[in-house]
Ligand SMILES: O=P(O)(O)OC[C@H]1O[C@](O)(COP(=O)(O)O)[C@@H](O)[C@@H]1O
């Protein structure tokens with residue numbers, strides 16, 4: 001018997017004895033998976049796709065949009081509008097929230113193509129999404145996207161690598177679905193993914209080290225000191241420059257990822273966005289037994305004040321994330337928190 005499709009998995013309560021996912025959430029996740037399948041199909045054309053170049057537009061984050069960023073955004077919007085569960089969507093590629101069905105009970109936030117600078121080297125890219133239930137009805141408002149991450153009912157990502165894999169959580173662990181190229185269906189390929197608590201792999205863009213705050217610099221220096229340093233073990237660095245792909249490695253074999261705030265003017269709040277990058281990653285990571293913080297505070301407890309708000313992000317194996325948190329707490333107790341943190345006034349109480 002073949003493994004269940006995504007839709008069977010979400011709608012049949014008897015599959016693996018799981019509690020039933022609401023029919024709206026199941027339909028929403030399936031709609032997103034259809035957008036991911038369409039994005040995977042487009043990526044497969046590579047350089048054969050006509051007009052595959054930067055489109056000359058700059059998105060709300062000041063980044064050059066690639067043709068595929070725009071295409072993937074359109075595919076996600078189309079899937080959301082076609083499914084009648086979503087009242088509105090928030091995309092990395094659109095400054096404003098986009099209205100869908102006012103009767104919809106769900107909201108969808110997504111980065112339609114993450115790591116798009118990897119496109120020209122045929123490196124891995126992904127799509128990442130978060131679904132929350134609405135607390136009101138009628139036309140959607142931007143404020144509705146400013147909830148805490150604990151209110152997510154589903155989150156996931158698609159990684160377009162040597163094959164396409166969709167990692168999903170509806171709040172009962174993390175499940176893997178592999179896209180079957182023969183049938184176009186996502187089929188269950190792994191369940192109850194767990195992140196080991198200990199690791200010897202870390203991911204950070206070391207080219208920014210001169211801008212880091214003391215706790216991050218300390219953590220990385222101690223990893224680099226290896227077996228003869230205070231950690232007493234050797235570490236390895238991995239950096240794919242697409243957070244979806246780094247997340248997949250960490251869900252697969254452990255590790256820790258850091259995109260901290262730093263002293264560069266555009267990075268004082270980190271790089272990644274709360275609503276459609278940090279929140280879904282944190283949801284998946286916690287569901288797999290890991291931790292996700294902004295350095296010291298749990299990501300899922302943060303309340304953004306704008307829809308595209310950025311946040312420093314540290315996530316992965318619990319022992320490392322807890323240690324990094326300890327270093328941040330020690331630094332703020334001793335008053336050596338970085339200039340960036342002081343400048344933005346965003347020092348939060350540790351959780
Ligand atoms: O350019 P850097 O510093 O390596 O940053 C890479 C980070 O930026 C991102 O690519 C941002 O995502 P987008 O490509 O969607 O803007 C992350 O996926 C990744 O972790």
Ligand SMILES: [Mg+2]
Nearest residue numbers: 111113114115
């Ligand atoms: Mg991104």
Ligand SMILES: [Mg+2]
Nearest residue numbers: 092111113114
């Ligand atoms: Mg993107």
